[in-house]
Amino acid sequence: MDDEFRPVLGEAAALAGRWLDGVRDGAIPPTADVESVKDALGRRLPGHGPAATDVLTHLASAVEPGLIRMHSPRFHGWVIGGAQPVALGADWLVAAWDQNSALRSVTPGVVAAEELAAEWLLDLLGLPGGAEVGFVTGATVANLVGLICGRDESLRRAGWDARTDGLAGGPRVRFLVGAERHGSVDSAAVLAGLGAGRPVAADDQGRMRVDALREALADGDGPAVVALQAGNVHSGAFDPLADAIEVAHAAGAWVHIDGAFGLWAAAAPGLRHLTEGMAAADSWATDAHKTLNVPYDSGVAVVADPGVLHASLAQHAAYLAAYAGASDPEDRVPELSRRARGVPVYAALAQLGRAGVAGLVQGLADAATAIADGLAGIPGAHVLNDVVYTQVCATFGDDERTRRVGEALRAGGVALASPSAWHGRAVLRFSVSNWLTDAAEAARTVQAVREAVAVTA
Numbered sequence: 422m423d424d425e426f427r428p429v430l431g432e433a434a435a436l437a438g439r440w441l442d443g444v445r446d447g448a449i450p451p452t453a454d455v456e457s458v459k460d461a462l463g464r465r466l467p468g469h470g471p472a473a474t475d476v477l478t479h480l481a482s483a484v485e486p487g488l489i490r491m492h493s494p495r496f497h498g499w500v501i502g503g504a505q506p507v508a509l510g511a512d513w514l515v516a517a518w519d520q521n522s523a524l525r526s527v528t529p530g531v532v533a534a535e536e537l538a539a540e541w542l543l544d545l546l547g548l549p550g551g552a553e554v555g556f557v558t559g560a561t562v563a564n565l566v567g568l569i570c571g572r573d574e575s576l577r578r579a580g581w582d583a584r585t586d587g588l589a590g591g592p593r594v595r596f597l598v599g600a601e602r603h604g605s606v607d608s609a610a611v612l613a614g615l616g617a618g619r620p621v622a623a624d625d626q627g628r629m630r631v632d633a634l635r636e637a638l639a640d641g642d643g644p645a646v647v648a649l650q651a652g653n654v655h656s657g658a659f660d661p662l663a664d665a666i667e668v669a670h671a672a673g674a675w676v677h678i679d680g681a682f683g684l685w686a687a688a689a690p691g692l693r694h695l696t697e698g699m700a701a702a703d704s705w706a707t708d709a710h711k712t713l714n715v716p717y718d719s720g721v722a723v724v725a726d727p728g729v730l731h732a733s734l735a736q737h738a739a740y741l742a743a744y745a746g747a748s749d750p751e752d753r754v755p756e757l758s759r760r761a762r763g764v765p766v767y768a769a770l771a772q773l774g775r776a777g778v779a780g781l782v783q784g785l786a787d788a789a790t791a792i793a794d795g796l797a798g799i800p801g802a803h804v805l806n807d808v809v810y811t812q813v814c815a816t817f818g819d820d821e822r823t824r825r826v827g828e829a830l831r832a833g834g835v836a837l838a839s840p841s842a843w844h845g846r847a848v849l850r851f852s853v854s855n856w857l858t859d860a861a862e863a864a865r866t867v868q869a870v871r872e873a874v875a876v877t878a
């Protein structure tokens with residue numbers, strides 16, 4: 422076996438190391454497009470391929486020009502983390518162990534690490550200790566899990582069993598979402614059969630208005646699911662969670678919270694107030710591949726009542742029933758076969774500890790504040806949002822100029838932010854979600870923006 426695996430893994434580690442050496446200072450944008458990478462890879466399936474190490478060496482040299490340095494501490498596009506070394510290492514072990522992590526009794530090693538990671542997550546995020554946790558691909562699927570549970574449980578309370586009878590012919594489930602929800606909530610709702618939902622008005626920071634939620638709930642009756650947001654991608658703002666949950670519960674609705682990156686505010690004492698009251702919700706979605714900086718893909722679905730989650734998602738195939746006992750990983754997620762993606766979460770939490778997680782999250786928010794302060798000092802730049810968390814939204818004059826500054830920033834290669842639109846204006850959105858982004862890197866980002874503004878003058 423030594424001869425089969427070790428040279429290949431040694432080569433992979435060397436190639437990965439070469440790539441990661443450039444993380445801090447290499448130019449961010451790719452230099453090759455998809456078609457030229459295909460040319461470099463070779464488009465023909467070989468009759469007989471070369472040795473495994475040769476395949477990897479060729480793969481890396483052909484693909485690298487087409488890689489974007491999302492791992493850079495000055496990559497502020499979308500909401501993207503950069504894998505921490507311990508989590509990347511654990512992810513490699515997961516791949517090497519090659520466990521199909523569906524059942525406790527079959528793969529106890531990785532299930533143990535995942536179950537501890539789940540307990541620790543609930544503790545760090547201030548969620549109920551009895552909640553059930555599923556390790557899914559991302560917040561989109563975590564949102565799907567929460568919405569499916571909400572759909573099924575609110576129908577059950579209305580006397581309809583969706584698991585047995587499906588949705589057609591049953592009561593209609595009202596779905597209420599904030600006007601500034603993330604698009605992935607819409608995707609999840611479509612998959613869950615809830616449709617587009619009724620948008621509830623938001624305030625100037627994108628927070629759902631509780632008076633508007635109360636009105637929307639009063640305008641109808643029957644089963645209802647309300648999706649709240651912890652962390653708006655443009656402003657970083659949190660819906661008024663405590664009040665919104667109270668209003669929704671008073672109307673008998675299920676409450677789900679999309680906190681893909683925002684739930685983590687609960688782990689930092691200086692930011693925890695943003696999540697006040699969120700533990701009273703019924704389900705939550707978050708990502709570990711964003712704020713916690715573990716490799717893709719790593720989302721976390723949390724449901725307060727384990728019975729509800731199992732009723733919606735557990736598989737009851739006869740051969741699986743042979744392993745009856747405590748709930749199995751396959752009872753907590755939509756998938757059956759899957760990698761043990763909770764193991765890198767365990768490793769990241771084990772290394773950081775409670776203080777380390779708090780420091781990580783607070784550090785991201787501090788760097789966002791530093792970027793906002795720096796941008797405010799650039800002539801013509803204007804920060805649109807109250808910077809309460811990790812997101813900064815800025816304009817640089819009219820829409821056209823803002824777009825050109827974004828393009829110049831990207832072309833410069835030193836820092837990258839997302840061109841977007843918010844409240845009818847073109848904006849450049851800076852997200853801070855990388856563990857490497859400290860005050861010095863925030864200053865380099867601001868300097869790169871200053872230069873982009875200068876070249877577009």
Ligand SMILES: *Cc1c(COP(=O)(O)O)cnc(C)c1O
Nearest residue numbers: 500559560561603605679681708
């Ligand atoms: C990123 C994000 C999502 C989607 O998460 P994925 O991990 O990409 O599926 C959902 N909601 C919010 C607020 C996000 O930032």
